[in-house]
Amino acid sequence: MKFTLDEIIKCTDAKVLYQKDISGEFEISTDTRKLKEGNVYLPLRGENYDGHNFISKALEAGARGYFTQDKFKVDKNADFVLLVENSLVAYLKLANYIRNKINPKVVAITGSSGKTTTKEMLYSVFSTTYKTHKTYLNHNNEIGLCETMFTMPEDCEVAVIEMGMRNLGEIELLSSYSEPDIGIITNIGSAHVERLGNLKNIAVAKCEIASGLKKDGVFISPDSSRIKENLKYEGEKIFTDFSKTSNVKISIAHSEFRYENTDFVLNVEGDYNIENALLVIEAAKKLNIPVEKIKEGLFNYKPIEKRWEVSEVKGLTFINDSYNANPESMKAVLKTFLSVYNPPLVLVLGNMGELGKDEIAYHKEIGEFLCSYKNVKLLTVGNLAKYILRNSMLEGVEFETNFECAKYILNNIEKGSTILLKASRAMKFEEIIEMVGRL
DSSP states (O other): OOEEHHHHHHHHTOEEEEESOOOSEEOEESOTTTOOTTOEEOOOBOSSOBGGGGHHHHHHTTOSEEEESOTTOOOTTSSEEEEOSOHHHHHHHHHHHHHHHHOOEEEEEEOSSSHHHHHHHHHHHHTTTSOEEEOOTTOOSHHHHHHHHHTOOTTOOEEEEEOOOSSTTHHHHHHHHHOOSEEEEOOOOSTTHHHHOSHHHHHHHHHGGGGSSOTTSEEEEESOHHHHHHOOOOSEEEEEOGGGOEEEEEETTEEEEEETTEEEEESSOOHHHHHHHHHHHHHHHHTTOOHHHHHHHHHHOOOOTTSSEEEEETTEEEEEOOSOOOHHHHHHHHHHHHHHSOSSEEEEEEOOOSOGGGHHHHHHHHHHHGGGOOSEEEEEESTTTHHHHHTSOSOEEEESSHHHHHHHHHHHSOTTOEEEEEOOGGGOTHHHHHHHHHO
């Protein structure tokens, strides 16, 4: 979207430090590598970077003007220089301006797990009826919110926004600048407990999604006491309940269920995916999407990369679900995999990150969860994942590196086996599949 300089100044509260030519309309760029001639450069400043160091490069690339947080940083090669207190806040204000100028229905999603899956399901369903835009991949922080708004088409009717957080106050900020019409929490779990200390604080942080939720909007989540106790929203609330589904059938790459007298089909496995789908159904109903279109959208949903990604390599079937992991999502995926797939089965489990002082206990808990299963081999990678094997009753091997694990799989796992990979993203488990293919 293009802005006049008056629009930019008004919505960012910028002060003009210097000007010689303010004619025309301008696009905003935060990256000198993507900057186009005539853009206004907005240098972002973070813990480990400072875009102000690239102002000269931006001007050389053709920027007409630039923002700065430094009162005395004026380069008269620019047509104008704008002073703001905080460039990220200016970026957010511009994003909010776009949000209200285009004025789509905004659907915001957060949760300890399942938020990206739910976002993709929502997009698949809403796209059957509306011109829909969404957060790219998992770009779910402040900069990601701005990127989503800045890339939103001017005829957009629904914007689906994913909101992540690492600390208290972050989702409140995202919610206040996006002003959702519908706010969704997928669940409250132990992801980020290292930073927030306990599950109550996690619930408080996730419930911040309601802080910017419109008064005539709607809040949707599972029927969770932890959410209800910490939610501060006076508008309409909908709480879904998995027990109200019936005829649930889970098979390979397939889930069926009946909800409110309608049969739905998902081309993914697992009760947890049905739970996500219930949130989507309720949100779609609020935007008057016909039930047949809801069914169509859910049926057409496909997981994104590293979420139940199936591949065949050297006679082995790999299911890569290593996009992220916490104790709740780990158990849900294990339950589905071990109940749906036929032997020979292999689990490759890695470290779960950001679990704080009780991280060993959480990994032991996964091992104990596996004690009720038999006829499956367990391979672990990492200094924490070893506690999963040591507290299970399964036959298995511990590894320190992905390479060691890949080499073992190639030399010891029988052809025809189905292998599940599950770990936090930092473990880079996609390397295991790549190495098996190369070795």
